[in-house]
Amino acid sequence: MMMLSNRPRYQTFVFHLLAASIALVFGLPALWVLAASLRQPGTPPPRTIEWFPDPIAWGNYAQVFELIPLGRYLFNSLLLAALAVPLTVLIASWAAFAMAQLPPRVRYTLLALAVALRMVPITALWLTRFLVLKELHLIDTFAALLAPAWMGSSPFFVLIFYWSFRRIPPALIDSARLDGLGPLAIWARIAMPLARSATVAVSVLTFVQYWSDFINPLLYLKSESRYTISVGLRILQQLDATNWPLLMAGVVIMMLPIVLLFVIVQRAFLVEGKIAGVYGN
Amino acid sequence: MRYAALLLVVMMTLLAACIPAPGAARPEPITFMIFGDTGEKAAYEALVAAFSERHPDILVTLLHIPGQSDYRKRLGVDFAAGTPADVVLLNYRRYAAFAAKGALEPLGPYLERSELISGDDFYPETLEPFIWEGQLMCIPQNLSSLVVYYNRDLFQAAGIAEPGDNWTWADFLAAAQALTRDTDGDGQIDQYGLGTEVSILRVAPFIWQNGGELVDNPTAPTRLALDEPAAREAIQWFVDLQVVHGVAPDAVAEAAEASESRFLNGRLGMFFNSRRGVPTYRTITSFDWDVAPLPQGKERAGILHADAYCMPSVSRQKDAIWTFIEFANAAEGQHIIAASGRTVPSLRTVAESPTFLDPGARPVRNQVFLDVIPYIRGVPVMETWVDIEQLTADELARAFYGQASVDEVIRTATERAQPFFP
Amino acid sequence: MSHTRYQVSLYLLLAPFLIGVLLLVIVPAALSFGLAFTSYDGLTPPDWLGFANFRHIFADPLFRTAVLNSLIFVIVTVPMRTVIALGLALLLYRPRRGVGLYRAAVYLPTVVPGVAYALIWLWLLNPLYGPLNLILGGLGLPTLAWLVDPRTALLAIALTTLFQVGEGFVVLLAGLQEIPNDYYEAAALDGAGRFAFVRHITLPLLAPWLLLVVIRDLIVSAQNTFTPALLMTGGGPYYATLFVPLLIYQTAFDRFRFGEGAAMTTLVFIGVGLLILLTHRLFGGWGYDDAV
Numbered sequence: 001m002m003m004l005s006n007r008p009r010y011q012t013f014v015f016h017l018l019a020a021s022i023a024l025v026f027g028l029p030a031l032w033v034l035a036a037s038l039r040q041p042g043t044p045p046p047r048t049i050e051w052f053p054d055p056i057a058w059g060n061y062a063q064v065f066e067l068i069p070l071g072r073y074l075f076n077s078l079l080l081a082a083l084a085v086p087l088t089v090l091i092a093s094w095a096a097f098a099m100a101q102l103p104p105r106v107r108y109t110l111l112a113l114a115v116a117l118r119m120v121p122i123t124a125l126w127l128t129r130f131l132v133l134k135e136l137h138l139i140d141t142f143a144a145l146l147a148p149a150w151m152g153s154s155p156f157f158v159l160i161f162y163w164s165f166r167r168i169p170p171a172l173i174d175s176a177r178l179d180g181l182g183p184l185a186i187w188a189r190i191a192m193p194l195a196r197s198a199t200v201a202v203s204v205l206t207f208v209q210y211w212s213d214f215i216n217p218l219l220y221l222k223s224e225s226r227y228t229i230s231v232g233l234r235i236l237q238q239l240d241a242t243n244w245p246l247l248m249a250g251v252v253i254m255m256l257p258i259v260l261l262f263v264i265v266q267r268a269f270l271v272e273g274k275i276a277g278v279y280g281n
Numbered sequence: 282m283r284y285a286a287l288l289l290v291v292m293m294t295l296l297a298a299c300i301p302a303p304g305a306a307r308p309e310p311i312t313f314m315i316f317g318d319t320g321e322k323a324a325y326e327a328l329v330a331a332f333s334e335r336h337p338d339i340l341v342t343l344l345h346i347p348g349q350s351d352y353r354k355r356l357g358v359d360f361a362a363g364t365p366a367d368v369v370l371l372n373y374r375r376y377a378a379f380a381a382k383g384a385l386e387p388l389g390p391y392l393e394r395s396e397l398i399s400g401d402d403f404y405p406e407t408l409e410p411f412i413w414e415g416q417l418m419c420i421p422q423n424l425s426s427l428v429v430y431y432n433r434d435l436f437q438a439a440g441i442a443e444p445g446d447n448w449t450w451a452d453f454l455a456a457a458q459a460l461t462r463d464t465d466g467d468g469q470i471d472q473y474g475l476g477t478e479v480s481i482l483r484v485a486p487f488i489w490q491n492g493g494e495l496v497d498n499p500t501a502p503t504r505l506a507l508d509e510p511a512a513r514e515a516i517q518w519f520v521d522l523q524v525v526h527g528v529a530p531d532a533v534a535e536a537a538e539a540s541e542s543r544f545l546n547g548r549l550g551m552f553f554n555s556r557r558g559v560p561t562y563r564t565i566t567s568f569d570w571d572v573a574p575l576p577q578g579k580e581r582a583g584i585l586h587a588d589a590y591c592m593p594s595v596s597r598q599k600d601a602i603w604t605f606i607e608f609a610n611a612a613e614g615q616h617i618i619a620a621s622g623r624t625v626p627s628l629r630t631v632a633e634s635p636t637f638l639d640p641g642a643r644p645v646r647n648q649v650f651l652d653v654i655p656y657i658r659g660v661p662v663m664e665t666w667v668d669i670e671q672l673t674a675d676e677l678a679r680a681f682y683g684q685a686s687v688d689e690v691i692r693t694a695t696e697r698a699q700p701f702f703p
Numbered sequence: 704m705s706h707t708r709y710q711v712s713l714y715l716l717l718a719p720f721l722i723g724v725l726l727l728v729i730v731p732a733a734l735s736f737g738l739a740f741t742s743y744d745g746l747t748p749p750d751w752l753g754f755a756n757f758r759h760i761f762a763d764p765l766f767r768t769a770v771l772n773s774l775i776f777v778i779v780t781v782p783m784r785t786v787i788a789l790g791l792a793l794l795l796y797r798p799r800r801g802v803g804l805y806r807a808a809v810y811l812p813t814v815v816p817g818v819a820y821a822l823i824w825l826w827l828l829n830p831l832y833g834p835l836n837l838i839l840g841g842l843g844l845p846t847l848a849w850l851v852d853p854r855t856a857l858l859a860i861a862l863t864t865l866f867q868v869g870e871g872f873v874v875l876l877a878g879l880q881e882i883p884n885d886y887y888e889a890a891a892l893d894g895a896g897r898f899a900f901v902r903h904i905t906l907p908l909l910a911p912w913l914l915l916v917v918i919r920d921l922i923v924s925a926q927n928t929f930t931p932a933l934l935m936t937g938g939g940p941y942y943a944t945l946f947v948p949l950l951i952y953q954t955a956f957d958r959f960r961f962g963e964g965a966a967m968t969t970l971v972f973i974g975v976g977l978l979i980l981l982t983h984r985l986f987g988g989w990g991y992d993d994a995v
Contacts, residue, residue, distance in 0.1 A: 016801065019794060023808035026866060030811075032834045033823050042546045047467070049837045067319065095720035098713040110717075113724070118919070120728060120975075122926060127955045127964050128731035128738065134362045136726075150723030158720065183712045212816030214930055219956070222359065224345060230818045237822065237934065238348030239318055242539045244826055251819040258814050263807070350957065357959040361745025378959070382746035532940065536851045537831035668958065679941055684853065697764075 030255075037061075037248035060249040067239065067246065070253065072225065073232035078257075080142060080228060081210040084149045088206040089199055092152030096161030097187045101173070111162070117155035126219055133220060140222040145213065153209060157202045164198035165191050204265050208258060229254050310340035311602055314359075314366035316352035317345075317623075320560030324621030331617055332608050339601045353667075360384055365593040367602045371419060373410040373587050373659060374482075374666050380413040381664045386592040389417035391603045397611040398628075407587045407627045410659045419589035420610045423624035425556030426583035426653045427486055427575060429453075430644075434568040435460055435472070435550045444573035446652070450487075450518065453576035457528035460550030474528035476540025477553040479681045480674040482584065482660070484519050489658055490578030491515040496702075502661045503702050505669070505695045515578070516680070517687045524683045532682040555586035556650065559622035563643055572644040574653055583653035584660070587627070625650045665701035672697050732972065738965035745959050756966035766967065768942050769950040772857060773925045776946065779861045781920045788871035788916060789909075793901065796879040806876075813869025817927075821934040824863045825850070828935075850936050853943040860931050860944055864924065871916040878912030879905070918982055922975060947971060 031051075037060060039053040064070055099110045129147075130139070138144040152158045168191060176186045192199065214230040221227060227235075236250045315325050322345050329341045344366055346352040353375070359365040360379065371379070379385050389412075392400055400408060400417070407424035411417055429444065436443050439459045444452070457474030464471045477483050485495055493512030496502035506512060523529040530540060543549035545561070547568045552558075562570060575583060590606045592599065608614045615631040618624050622642065626632040638647050660666065676694040679685040739756060741749035760766045791809050795802055812820070827835050828849040836846040849859040886904055906913075928946040932938055938945035938953070947967065955964030 012799075015794070015799070019802070019805040022791065022794070023805050026808045026812055029823060029827055029834075032827065036826055047469075047832070047837070049834055049841070091719045091723065094716040098717035101713050102710070102717075117724065117728060118922075120732070120972075125728065125731045125735070125968075126952070127961060127968065128734035129727060130358065130362070131734060132726060132731055139362050139364065147723075147727055150719060151727055152720055152723070177709065183709060183716055187716070208814050208816075212818070214816070214818050219358065222344065222355070222364075230816060233818045233822060234351075234934070235347045238351065240539070240542060242537070242542045244829070244832070247822055248826060251822050254816055254819045258816065259811065262811065262814055354956045357745060357956055361959070361961065379746070382744065384746045532851045533830040533848050536848075537829050675939070675941060678939075682940075684941065 033248050033251055036244055037252050039245040041243055041245040057245065060245050061253070064236065064246055064249050064253065068232055068235055069224070070229075070232055070250070073227050073229045074253070076142075076226060077211055077229040080145055080213075081207045083142070084146055084153065084210040085203050085206045087146065087149040088153040088157060089202055091149065092157040092202060093161045093192065093195070093199070094187065095152055096158050097165055097183065097191050099158070099162050100165035100168075101183065114155040114158050114162070117151075118159075122215075126215065130219060139220055140226065142226065144220040145210070145216045145228070148216075149206075153206050157205065160198050160202055161195060164195040168194050200265060204261060207261060211258060309598070310342045311368065311598065311605055312342050312344055312366040313368040313605070314344040314346065314352075314355070315370050316347065316349055317557065318347065318561055320564065320621070321557065321623050324560060324618050324623045327621065328609055328614055328617045331613065332605060335608065335613075336604060339604060341605055360593065363595055365595065367592065367596045367598070368606060369591050369593065370422075370588045371591045373421070373585070373589065373662060374670065376411065376419055376589065376591060377413060377662050377664045378667065379591070379593075380418050384594055385418050386594045386596065386599065387413075387416040387418050388420055388590075388592060388603075388606070391607075392417060392420065395607055397607050402629060403627050404629060404632070404654060406585065406654060406657050410585065410587065410662050411589050413662070419591035420606055421587045421589040421627045422610060422615065422618065423556065423587055423627050424654065424657065425586040425625045426650060426657050427483065427553055427555055427586065428649055428653075429551050429573045429575060430544065430554055430558060430562065430570060431551045431573060432544070432547060432549065432568055432570050434547070439550075443571070444576070446574060446649070448573070448576045450576050450578055454522070454526060454528070457522065457551065458526060461528045470527070470534070472548050472550070473530050473534070473540075473543065474550045475522060475553075476544055476549045476551070477529060478540075479678045481670055481677065483553055484516055484677065485660060486575055486582050486584045486658075487519055487578060488512045488515040489582035489584075490575075490580055491518075492579055496661050499661055502663065505673070505698045505702075507673075507691045508695055513687065513691060516677070516691065520677075520680045520687055523681050529681075532684075556625050557586075557623060559644070563622055570643060571646050572649050573646065574649050581653075581656040583657045585657045587659075668701045669698045735965045735968045735972075738962055739969040740966075741962045743962040743965070745961055749962065752962065756963050757970075759963065760966055760970070765942065765945065765950060769945045769947045772942075772944065773928065773946045776857060776861060776928060777921060777925050779858070780864050780924050781917065783861075783865055784868050784871065784920055784924070785913065785917055787865055788868040788875055789913070791868070791872050792875035792879055793905070796876050806872075809872055810869040812866040813872075815867075817930040818934065820863070820867070821931045824931070825935050828859055828863075850944075851940060853940045856936055856940060856943040860928065860935065863931060864927070871920065874916055875909065875912055878909045882908050918979070921978060921982070 032049075035051055035053060038056045038058065039050070039060075040055065040057045041060065041063075099107055099114075102110070133139055133144050133147065138147070148154070172190060173186055176190055181189070212230065213228065214234070217226075217228045217231045218234070221231070233247075233250050233254060236247055240246070313325070313329065315322070317325075322343075325343055325345075329343055332341055333339075346355055356365065356369060356371075356379075365384075376385065392398065403421070404424055407421040408417065411419045411421055431444065433443065436456070439462075441456055441459045444456065460472065460474035461470060462472045463469060481495065488495060488507075488511070491511045491514055493509055493515055494506045495512070497504050497506045507516065523531060530538075530543070540549060540552060541554075541558075544552040545565060547565075590609060592602050592606065596602055609618075610628070612628060612631055615624070615626045615628050616634070616636045619626045619631055619634075619637045620639075626637055631637060632651060660670075663669075673694045676685075676690040676697070680687050680690040738749060740752055740754070741756075742752050743749035795806050795809070815823070827833050830836060830846070830848045830851050833849075835849070839846045847855055847859075850856050882905065886908075925946070926948060928944075929948040929952065932944050932946050932949045933952070936944040938949050951964050951967045951971075954960050954967065
């Protein structure tokens with residue numbers, strides 16, 4: 001920390017110049033998308049970059065909702081994510097807590113399992129997962145979309161909790177056990193309160209995962225009334241593949257909740273100190 | 282043990298949440314799956330509404346899939362899951378894959394017993410392709426053929442006559458050339474004469490008009506016959522429209538803005554499509570449009586586009602389902618769909634009625650669709666046609682966008698298609 | 704509470720996860736393996752075919768194209784994505800004024816949903832109207848047809864993935880922050896150059912984290928081609944962006960050849976398994992373990 005204040009001015013300047021231009025490269029497309037979403041549909045797109053379309057067609061956003069039942073899709077996605085987050089946190093943290101407490105040999109086996117699961121190509125499971133879900137009579141239900149939450153949504157989330165729980169001083173848990181507390185009580189009273197940042201991280205990542213999920217609704221849903229926002233955008237694209245203003249309006253609508261959520265919790269992710277709590281010891 | 286019990290309760294709840302609750306004891310609704318844009322969807326909504334008025338005891342729910350490829354995927358997945366919709370619309374190019382596996386209930390016997398409709402009411406050209414191993418599998422709703430949709434305002438602006446009923450390939454090319462223009466003088470073409478999907482389906486009528494064939498033997502095909510001189514010449518003519526004459530958007534222009542968008546936005550002179558575009562085109566207010574027959578080659582030929590109502594063999598409530606299919610294809614149902622503009626009705630009486638020929642609704646030259654019927658032909662009906670169609674489309678696109686020669690793509694298409702022939 | 708009962712209760716906590724894994728991964732994987740030897744089409748009961756599906760796949764030029772495209776994609780993207788994530792992490796790991804904002808900007812594209820991301824890039828790469836070509840044209844540089852040209856389509860999709868490096872970036876940030884401050888102070892005293900410091904001290908200390916990022920990326924990047932390929936190119940032009948996941952999807956869900964799809968799936972499993980074993984051999988570790 002000492003070094004920072006002594007750093008020459010020009011170095012700070014160069015840093016900001018470099019970092020800002022990188023941020024610009026990463027952020028600029030968002031502005032273009034916004035501008036494209038406000039163009040009058042039907043007119044030939046301009047041959048120069050347009051920052052402020054004239055006239056600004058706010059009506060595009062209303063039109064998207066008229067063209068497809070986007071409100072319904074948004075609600076479905078929100079409901080899905082809202083169900084998936086608590087379920088994921090529960091199952092992933094239970095599994096992680098058990099892993100952290102079990103004897104070393106079992107622990108290493110489970111750890112290897114989690115790592116191996118992380119490596120399984122999901123594309124390879126689409127088809128036969130479909131057959132399993134069919135046997136369970138889950139095709140065309142939200143339960144089919146929620147199914148991954150049964151395994152903590154991603155083995156990575158189990159690992160995040162696991163790393164977090166391993167950092168809890170064993171003495172703390174031992175004394176709780178001497179007090180006669182069982183695993184569920186220790187999990188609830190000691191482990192989870194100490195794993196707040198892991199919980200936030202897993203919650204946010206889970207929300208993003210289910211909000212963005214495209215494959216599962218694409219393959220396992222039938223009824224239009226259950227479609228989610230991802231499928232909605234795909235439908236919009238199929239209705240008219242080159243109606244850019246409407247497509248980009250749909251994109252903005254889909255991205256908005258994610259960006260807002262991310263802005264709210266980004267400190268928990270990216271501000272130093274917390275980060276280590278999320279990713280490893 | 283308290284937490285263990287709690288755990289059990291939580292798990293049971295989660296499990297319960299996953300099992301669908303048994304429905305109340307009332308008849309399940311019949312599901313009817315369609316694809317198409319919002320205009321087409323509205324037509325089927327009207328049909329379902331009219332049906333529920335006549336048959337309040339039978340509930341029909343519409344499943345709408347916008348894209349054709351998603352529709353196909355859904356069909357496959359639903360059949361595999363054993364839960365297909367009760368009524369599905371299938372094209373004559375695609376139903377064979379299902380019929381061959383016994384997945385469809387033959388509807389011929391139902392039609393024979395029907396008091397509302399009889400096989401004689403239909404144009405035979407549209408029933409015939411749906412006969413699989415001697416049995417009528419599905420009830421066709423329409424027999425559209427490929428036509429030329431054209432922007433009347435652009436023809437007028439270019440100072441050229443609108444296409445006649447007997448125009449030729451040469452007339453067609455001349456019109457397309459006159460319509461292809463750089464309107465703002467920046468060196469880039471902003472208005473094209475012609476827009477078309479590139480597929481065997483679009484090229485086929487021209488091959489037939491030139492005396493060629495798609496396959497060696499249309500009733501028992503064993504290979505693609507695109508390498509015969511007549512077929513090859515027609516393909517070359519079609520490809521040259523883009524490669525030599527530049528009257529259709531090239532690959533870049535097509536990707537930047539699809540031809541159909543260009544047509545809808547008034548920046549494309551002529552667009553090849555079947556009847557299905559009409560409901561959407563009727564919403565066009567910025568210009569006037571009409572339809573013309575395909576330009577003629579050495580002989581007359583048009584290509585059949587037909588979808589039919591099919592009933593999966595696993596469906597329960599077969600009688601109720603037939604009641605719906607029967608209603609949809611009796612005069613009343615066909616009038617409703619025809620009024621939306623979506624179909625060229627398969628029932629002769631409806632096709633020749635004012636509902637279809639309505640002079641107040643575009644296209645004015647509706648008669649074009651009926652005049653071609655005697656000359657209409659279909660692609661071969663076979664289980665693997667979808668595969669053949671897909672790979673030939675991939676090959677033809679290469680030629681149409683100037684990435685390979687016609688001879689080269691015919692050779693690779695023929696070779697690649699071979700495994701899909703018996 | 705007795706030790707045994709405590710242990711049993713722990714297993715109860717673990718049970719939902721294990722059941723999920725069983726139903727969603729292990730059973731489907733086993734089924735895949737079984738169906739790979741059958742003619743299953745979803746409509747009629749599966750017939751035993753032996754190795755016919757595999758023979759058919761190996762003879763199919765499209766499968767070869769898809770495998771080759773997937774390999775090229777991995778070879779192109781993984782090193783570039785790793786270097787970008789590392790560079791950004793090195794630039795942004797130290798606390799400074801405004802660094803949070805920069806990190807957020809870098810991470811943001813990663814959380815953009817796949818469908819939205821694909822559509823955005825479809826617009827950015829639009830050959831006539833897209834901002835990218837307009838900028839290139841405006842600067843007097845040659846424009847490209849990107850997704851429309853069979854020669855550039857795969858690289859264009861590879862380009863889009865270079866901005867979604869958030870996960871690797873965050874992992875490497877964590878790794879960099881783990882490096883004890885003593886090193887920096889010692890290096891400052893030595894007057895070691897920045898470059899030399901990175902090369903001789905930072906990178907070796909970061910090695911396990913880098914390994915983690917690379918292994919993860921090797922496996923995921925080939926999978927992640929599905930959504931962009933389906934939405935942006937449909938595998939074209941002329942199979943230039945046909946990747947294995949898209950081919951499996953088309954074979955199984957578009958043509959209903961579930962048996963053949965399962966056979967491809969089995970080959971993917973074997974391929975990924977070999978890849979992982981190879982990495983494990985080369986680096987002597989998983990990347991992830993208790994100590995990381």
